[in-house]
Amino acid sequence: MPLIEAEEQEEDSSSLSNDKLESNSHHCLCYVPLGIALLVLAGAAAATWYFLDYRPWHLEPSILQFYCGSLQVLNRWYSPDLGQVESRAFWLESAKLQNTLKELIRATELGRYYNSSTVYAFGEGALTFFFWFTLQIPESQQKEITAERVNTVLHQELSTSFNSSGSLSYQTEYRVNPDSLVLLESSVKDIAVLKSTLGCYRYSYVQEDDILRLEGPDYLASSCLWHLRGPKGYMIKLHLEWTLPDCRDRLAMYDAAGPLEKHLITSIYGCSRQEPIVEILSSGPVMSIVWKKAMYSYFDPFILSAQAVPLKACEVNITLREDLELQGKIGTPHYPSYYSPNTQCTWHMMVPSLDYGVTLWFDAYALSRQKHDLPCTQGQWIIQNRRLCGLRTLQAYAERIPVLSSADITIAFTSQISLTGPGVQATYSLYNQSDPCPGEFLCLVNGLCVPACDGIKDCPNGLDERNCVCPAKFQCHEDSTCIEFSRVCNQQLDCVNGSDEEQCSEGVPCGPFTYRCEDGTCLKKPNPLCDSIADCKDLSDEKRCDCGMQAPLSRIVGSLNSVEGEWPWQASLQVRGRHICGGTLIADRWVVSAAHCFQDERLASPSIWTVYLGKYFQNATSHTEVSFKVIRLFLHPYYEEDSHDYDVALLQLDHPVIISPLIQPICLPAPSHFFEPGLHCWITGWGALKEGGHISNILQKVDVQLIQQNICSEAYHYMITPRMLCAGYYKGKKDACQGDSGGPLACKEPSGRWFLAGLVSWGMGCARPNNYGVYTRITQVLGWIKQTMS
Numbered sequence: 001m002p003l004i005e006a007e008e009q010e011e012d013s014s015s016l017s018n019d020k021l022e023s024n025s026h027h028c029l030c031y032v033p034l035g036i037a038l039l040v041l042a043g044a045a046a047a048t049w050y051f052l053d054y055r056p057w058h059l060e061p062s063i064l065q066f067y068c069g070s071l072q073v074l075n076r077w078y079s080p081d082l083g084q085v086e087s088r089a090f091w092l093e094s095a096k097l098q099n100t101l102k103e104l105i106r107a108t109e110l111g112r113y114y115n116s117s118t119v120y121a122f123g124e125g126a127l128t129f130f131f132w133f134t135l136q137i138p139e140s141q142q143k144e145i146t147a148e149r150v151n152t153v154l155h156q157e158l159s160t161s162f163n164s165s166g167s168l169s170y171q172t173e174y175r176v177n178p179d180s181l182v183l184l185e186s187s188v189k190d191i192a193v194l195k196s197t198l199g200c201y202r203y204s205y206v207q208e209d210d211i212l213r214l215e216g217p218d219y220l221a222s223s224c225l226w227h228l229r230g231p232k233g234y235m236i237k238l239h240l241e242w243t244l245p246d247c248r249d250r251l252a253m254y255d256a257a258g259p260l261e262k263h264l265i266t267s268i269y270g271c272s273r274q275e276p277i278v279e280i281l282s283s284g285p286v287m288s289i290v291w292k293k294a295m296y297s298y299f300d301p302f303i304l305s306a307q308a309v310p311l312k313a314c315e316v317n318i319t320l321r322e323d324l325e326l327q328g329k330i331g332t333p334h335y336p337s338y339y340s341p342n343t344q345c346t347w348h349m350m351v352p353s354l355d356y357g358v359t360l361w362f363d364a365y366a367l368s369r370q371k372h373d374l375p376c377t378q379g380q381w382i383i384q385n386r387r388l389c390g391l392r393t394l395q396a397y398a399e400r401i402p403v404l405s406s407a408d409i410t411i412a413f414t415s416q417i418s419l420t421g422p423g424v425q426a427t428y429s430l431y432n433q434s435d436p437c438p439g440e441f442l443c444l445v446n447g448l449c450v451p452a453c454d455g456i457k458d459c460p461n462g463l464d465e466r467n468c469v470c471p472a473k474f475q476c477h478e479d480s481t482c483i484e485f486s487r488v489c490n491q492q493l494d495c496v497n498g499s500d501e502e503q504c505s506e507g508v509p510c511g512p513f514t515y516r517c518e519d520g521t522c523l524k525k526p527n528p529l530c531d532s533i534a535d536c537k538d539l540s541d542e543k544r545c546d547c548g549m550q551a552p553l554s555r556i557v558g559s560l561n562s563v564e565g566e567w568p569w570q571a572s573l574q575v576r577g578r579h580i581c582g583g584t585l586i587a588d589r590w591v592v593s594a595a596h597c598f599q600d601e602r603l604a605s606p607s608i609w610t611v612y613l614g615k616y617f618q619n620a621t622s623h624t625e626v627s628f629k630v631i632r633l634f635l636h637p638y639y640e641e642d643s644h645d646y647d648v649a650l651l652q653l654d655h656p657v658i659i660s661p662l663i664q665p666i667c668l669p670a671p672s673h674f675f676e677p678g679l680h681c682w683i684t685g686w687g688a689l690k691e692g693g694h695i696s697n698i699l700q701k702v703d704v705q706l707i708q709q710n711i712c713s714e715a716y717h718y719m720i721t722p723r724m725l726c727a728g729y730y731k732g733k734k735d736a737c738q739g740d741s742g743g744p745l746a747c748k749e750p751s752g753r754w755f756l757a758g759l760v761s762w763g764m765g766c767a768r769p770n771n772y773g774v775y776t777r778i779t780q781v782l783g784w785i786k787q788t789m790s
């Protein structure tokens, strides 16, 4: 090595000064004095260069450049032996090819930078070998030796030697296909990853229609590298299914033949409860996967399998029909798989007339304008030439696409970086451009239609509650006085000319406070559901009303202790005989509770829970109680631990519930049900009687008053979202406490039926002054509850 280095230096310095001398001597034919001056200057420059900049480069600080790549040998064939790192064939072939690689690099101008090389794997067909090598580059040369240059230099060398069988051994033994060179700049980290998997490299060709199961590293190696290859025109789909609730294993998937950071598709750490099944796509027929085990266990914490799936064209023409209902879905190929690093989708939509625009309804994904030209990290959208970046969120979002001059709409989705994410899907529908949200307010921030003037700032900017004449009240038509909703259609004239009692038995235009019958007509009468009076023409408001009735109570009770049968929907959610949370029976086999009860990893699995209905004492079993196992547990997909937003969970019970006076579901309100602030409702549970206390033995009850949203929002410094409802007293004293979580906030309607208004969610301490209890607002999560139960 030192010898070559020395030669190179001399060549460098002499060639440089020769150049200068030559050009100078050319000039000196005409301008002798100047020529001499230039000569002197050049000499001085050379000397300066020599003294100031020249340092023997092996003493100069240097950096290491890493390259990963592959080459194909035309006169050798892959054999299964070569797939096994421990085999003699592997050892022999890799040693020879390693030397070949070294000679190849040495034969070029890169030779003097050569530091090390390794051949780590072989691929099928005409033998492909995978390697990495390291160049040690002096800092001063760093700019010149680019990945592009290295690629060109090596390709040139391979091409020239391919036709002229030279004297170097690599040229005689192996016919290396120059055009097969794949070279990727990598990092020290990449090489470290590669090195850590050396003992466990596994190559597999994935056939079409074949599902290949990948086994985890064993006790001999803590980390393995899979190199998967499929047929041309296919992508590799990796399917990952967690089987253990807890693990510390790490998985990384790459869109290349080696674990190169730059081609990382995604990495997953630990067992994820949010995504029990994950599917990941590569952009072409190659994927590598690194599986790092945290500790050796006999069982793999997940099932990993691979499959070759055809590349799907992602260009679709859609003609929309004249109808305001949802019409269909657009999404990334192989949804719900992760989108692939090279996704490019285009949807052309044709609307029936210029009266309509198109709405794209997203789930947990929003679009936003990007000021700079930076790549979108979670998907780029181009909609009618507007560039938007996608962003995963925990909210609903709708993109409204106005249609102006042409009925054609073009929507494109592109993944701009190799890192991808869960597949993206949107439902599409038309909207009426002159009235996008009939009876509601269009929130421009998120494209959603929200109730206006109902006292809840549904729109993030609060504009739905701006300029309201009667916030959360009924407005008399004749003079704009405001009256409470409980006085509407109560057969007493409360507005001057009685407009509150008009149209009480006929359909009215739909609005935030109107009840929608199954036939689509809307009623003005507030809360007509299950009040034992037929209000809808189709009687749909009185169907399915077997709910919300207390058992006839044997005695009048004033204390905090409830009596048996008083709260027949109350559930006790237990783990190993211990009461953890409350719950509420809302339908046969369905109990609703708070998502935060299941947040702890140890409480996340449905199988550990037992649900008791008809329970009264905690310390004893009563003859009326029935226990259930939980077969499925659903947390609201937008539930957020820190903000407690969407704090709701559904538990599906393992066997049917036999309804009796002591076990009965509570009534679920209609989405338009209005729980008027000031109303006294009840919370029940076995929770602590004071902050930090033990749980109670007998089912407790406490009456609380519903609080106006804006008052509570202020008390809690605006941490109250539209999915929350506050109840309690300004002075404190009565509140839910530890152990009550998930239990019901139940309100009695004049008809005598009880409706579920909220779920015990959070609060600052228990019963502290000006710290109301915060409940999950049921009317805001009804859509998810209904959808999950069906």
Ligand SMILES: *[C@@H]1O[C@H](CO)[C@@H](O)[C@H](O)[C@H]1NC(C)=O
Pocket: 064, 114, 115, 116, 136
């Ligand atoms: C390769 O680089 C490392 C780190 O700079 C150095 O320690 C080692 O001696 C080099 N090896 C060769 C053969 O140049």
Ligand SMILES: *[C@@H]1O[C@H](CO)[C@@H](O)[C@H](O)[C@H]1NC(C)=O
Pocket: 160, 162, 163
């Ligand atoms: C080398 O051979 C390849 C194909 O065998 C041919 O395409 C190429 O032109 C040849 N190059 C030279 C420099 O002869």
Ligand SMILES: *[C@@H]1O[C@H](CO)[C@@H](O)[C@H](O)[C@H]1NC(C)=O
Pocket: 315, 316, 317, 348
């Ligand atoms: C969609 O329509 C355009 C012309 O309107 C046509 O060129 C294209 O082939 C169509 N694409 C598909 C996938 O049908």
Ligand SMILES: *[C@@H]1O[C@H](CO)[C@@H](O)[C@H](O)[C@H]1NC(C)=O
Pocket: 355, 432, 433, 434, 435
């Ligand atoms: C759109 O809304 C306007 C205003 O409410 C209404 O007159 C029109 O009939 C609606 N158009 C359609 C197609 O629904």
Ligand SMILES: *[C@@H]1O[C@H](CO)[C@@H](O)[C@H](O)[C@H]1NC(C)=O
Pocket: 478, 479, 496, 497
């Ligand atoms: C109430 O009705 C009477 C008689 O129809 C009418 O004269 C009066 O202006 C109405 N009052 C209001 C406030 O509209």
Ligand SMILES: *[C@@H]1O[C@H](CO)[C@@H](O)[C@H](O)[C@H]1NC(C)=O
Pocket: 617, 619, 620, 697
């Ligand atoms: C359960 O608790 C109640 C009231 O605290 C008590 O009267 C009863 O004896 C207890 N029963 C058992 C079996 O411990």
Ligand SMILES: [Ca+2]
Pocket: 450, 451, 452, 453, 454, 455, 456, 457, 458, 459, 464, 465
């Ligand atoms: Ca509102």
Ligand SMILES: [Ca+2]
Pocket: 487, 488, 489, 490, 491, 492, 493, 494, 495, 500, 501
């Ligand atoms: Ca009235």
Ligand SMILES: [Ca+2]
Pocket: 528, 529, 530, 531, 532, 533, 534, 535, 536, 541, 542
């Ligand atoms: Ca009714």
